[in-house]
Amino acid sequence: MSYKAKFKVWRGEGGEGKLEDFTVEVNEGEVVLDIIHRLQATQAPDLAVRWNCKAGKCGSCSMEINGKPRLGCMTRMSTFEEDETITVTPMRTFPVIKDLVTDVSFNYQKAREVPSFTPPAGVRPGEYRMQQVDVERSQEFRKCIECFMCNNVCHVIRDHEENKANFSGPRFLMRIAELDMHPYDVADRQEAAQDQHGLGYCNITKCCTEVCPEHIKITDNALIPMKERVVDRKYDPLVWLGNKIFKRAK
Numbered sequence: 001m002s003y004k005a006k007f008k009v010w011r012g013e014g015g016e017g018k019l020e021d022f023t024v025e026v027n028e029g030e031v032v033l034d035i036i037h038r039l040q041a042t043q044a045p046d047l048a049v050r051w052n053c054k055a056g057k058c059g060s061c062s063m064e065i066n067g068k069p070r071l072g073c074m075t076r077m078s079t080f081e082e083d084e085t086i087t088v089t090p091m092r093t094f095p096v097i098k099d100l101v102t103d104v105s106f107n108y109q110k111a112r113e114v115p116s117f118t119p120p121a122g123v124r125p126g127e128y129r130m131q132q133v134d135v136e137r138s139q140e141f142r143k144c145i146e147c148f149m150c151n152n153v154c155h156v157i158r159d160h161e162e163n164k165a166n167f168s169g170p171r172f173l174m175r176i177a178e179l180d181m182h183p184y185d186v187a188d189r190q191e192a193a194q195d196q197h198g199l200g201y202c203n204i205t206k207c208c209t210e211v212c213p214e215h216i217k218i219t220d221n222a223l224i225p226m227k228e229r230v231v232d233r234k235y236d237p238l239v240w241l242g243n244k245i246f247k248r249a250k
Contacts, residue, residue: 002027003082007035011087013098020044026077032088033061033072036100047186056213063100064089069149091152106157107148110168113196114175117186126211128184138178140221143214144171150208150218156201156241167198170208170218177222180229186249194230202227217243 005026010017024038033051040047046144051061061072063070066087080086094102119128151169168176176197180189193199204227208220216222 003037005077005080005082006085006088007039008085009036009039009044009100010096010201011044011047011097011099014170015028015096017096017099019089028078030077032063032065032070032075032077032086035077036057036072036088048097048101050101055097056126057145059145059213062091062147062149062152064091069152069240071147071149074213091149093152093154093158100190104148105173106164107146107151107169110172111175112180113168114172115187115192117179117182119184120186123184124215130183134181134183137183140216141178143173143216145175145214146171146220148212149213150174153207153211155205155207156198161203162180164200167201168203170223171204173199173226174199174218174222177226180226190226190230190233194234199223199226199230 002025003011004023007022007024010023011017011020015159016155022039022043024035024043026035033049033054035047036047038147040049049061049063049072052058053060053075056071056074059071062069062071065072065075067089072088072178088100089095090100090102091104094104094106106155109151113158124198148171151171154169157164173193175197176189176193179185180193182190204219209220212218
């Protein structure tokens, strides 16, 4: 079975462009990325789109479909009505390079600002011993495919360009939380999360969790627990007093 679908696809470069109308064939079992490829093959050979695995594991084909951030390769055409006009646009938070391809270098810059796993001195690889509960606490976060849709929908950077310098977004605050939960990581993740990566900007609207294609509970399992540990560290009077006493003892 096949039918003709109406598409509106963003075409343009460097922030300048417009939606263009297309009518394109859709076959049973296809996804939006299939239709974009058919447009390239039949009507718009210069249409730019980023993709790689077509299996929902590389995160490359992030785009906005009918206003919602989705993976093109995982959005089935069967979820739309045959007479529905489908609008495909690039992720809004990042600068457009061309058509559906955006410049996501902001995310890689933020990744470089997060210090890597920092084990204690004197413990060599192969000597780590962890309880299964410690493994399970952060295992969920390892499913991240870095599609950057969570950062795309985060209104702290989506609606406020000026915040990008001081806010790493949910993807990398989740990474910081993951490292902070690791029993062998000795870096001060809590101080860094608040003072360098802008954890305080997050007001836990859960929009990042809603769009995650891996169904990671970013807000509930990473950001809120991280906020709780930071609050304990900075504002709990007993913790504050204990830090003062131990610091003086040294």
